[in-house]
Amino acid sequence: MMHKFDIIGSVFQKGLIITVCLLLCFLGLGNIPIHASQPDGLSIILSHNHLKQGKTLKITVESPKKITKSAFQMSKSRFRLFEHTDSPKNGVYRYATYIGISRTWQPQMLPIWMTFTFADGSKYRTRYKFWVEDAQFQEEHIKLTEQKQKLTRDKKVINEENRKMRRVLERYSAVRLFKNPFIKPVPEGYITSQFGKKRMYNGVPAWSHSGVDYGKGFGTPILAANDGIVVLTGEFTVHGNTIVLDHGWGVNTVYNHLESFTVSQNAVVRRGEQIGTMGATGVSTGPHLHWGMVIQNMRVNPLFWLDRKFLYD
Numbered sequence: 458m459m460h461k462f463d464i465i466g467s468v469f470q471k472g473l474i475i476t477v478c479l480l481l482c483f484l485g486l487g488n489i490p491i492h493a494s495q496p497d498g499l500s501i502i503l504s505h506n507h508l509k510q511g512k513t514l515k516i517t518v519e520s521p522k523k524i525t526k527s528a529f530q531m532s533k534s535r536f537r538l539f540e541h542t543d544s545p546k547n548g549v550y551r552y553a554t555y556i557g558i559s560r561t562w563q564p565q566m567l568p569i570w571m572t573f574t575f576a577d578g579s580k581y582r583t584r585y586k587f588w589v590e591d592a593q594f595q596e597e598h599i600k601l602t603e604q605k606q607k608l609t610r611d612k613k614v615i616n617e618e619n620r621k622m623r624r625v626l627e628r629y630s631a632v633r634l635f636k637n638p639f640i641k642p643v644p645e646g647y648i649t650s651q652f653g654k655k656r657m658y659n660g661v662p663a664w665s666h667s668g669v670d671y672g673k674g675f676g677t678p679i680l681a682a683n684d685g686i687v688v689l690t691g692e693f694t695v696h697g698n699t700i701v702l703d704h705g706w707g708v709n710t711v712y713n714h715l716e717s718f719t720v721s722q723n724a725v726v727r728r729g730e731q732i733g734t735m736g737a738t739g740v741s742t743g744p745h746l747h748w749g750m751v752i753q754n755m756r757v758n759p760l761f762w763l764d765r766k767f768l769y770d
């Protein structure tokens with residue numbers, strides 16, 4: 458269901474924002490002009506005004522003027538806007554973006570700041586109200602051998618793996634490569650650990666779970682959750698054999714702990730095509746797939762993407 462929401466604040470508040478901006482400009486601190494009124498014909502639609510941690514928000518923007526630059530900011534995370542391939546339609550430019558609601562953001566009202574630059578050089582900045590809701594993530598106790606636990610605390614190894622992943626995840630196709638809903642990468646698999654669980658390794662708190670774990674036997678085929686491009690096939694000490702798919706518009710899926718790869722880097726894959734087999738490489742207590750979904754570098758719950766039609770319109 459789509460809702461259209463009011464921009465925060467009255468004309469009076471906007472006047473106040475302009476005054477503050479002018480003051481900041483005067484002080485040399487502000488460099489984004491804030492227009493008091495929304496440009497004619499600009500439409501900004503949020504799929505939701507409240508969501509639980511780990512879910513995904515979609516924002517649709519239509520404008521009679523081409524948008525040449527845009528930035529959306531929530532907390533310290535920034536997201537960009539993407540143009541539809543068939544835009545403009547009937548003289549209207551069509552854009553959309555997905556915003557991942559972090560599993561680490563506290564339940565609260567969190568404004569979404571939006572900045573647009575148009576082809577004629579004009580700019581518009583606004584903010585919308587959004588409420589982050591508590592997903593009530595459960596605790597999970599995991600027993601690891603001493604050697605494996607040591608690896609999960611090895612900052613050098615973890616930082617290096619995270620750096621490599623970030624480099625891969627920061628580059629994505631500006632064209633949306635998927636048209637249909639995502640599918641489970643292990644059709645017969647059963648979930649052994651849900652997204653967001655607060656993990657304790659041998660009683661010691663560790664990071665919360667950034668994806669969903671599917672159990673099944675060694676060698677079970679792992680399928681591409683949607684159409685995309687293989688942007689990484691890599692071997693990692695903690696995360697094991699890993700594949701990353703780029704689905705475009707900042708949407709990536711990640712597959713960890715694989716036994717083997719059945720695709721190579723830069724391959725174009727279709728939804729449901731086999732990309733590897735299930736294993737227990739890296740830090741793992743048994744054969745499983747860790748399936749992750751990343752929206753412009755933000756980890757979200759992939760299960761949310763399985764049956765939400767609005768994400769694919």
Ligand SMILES: [Zn+2]
Pocket residue numbers: 650666667668669670746747748
């Ligand atoms: Zn996992």
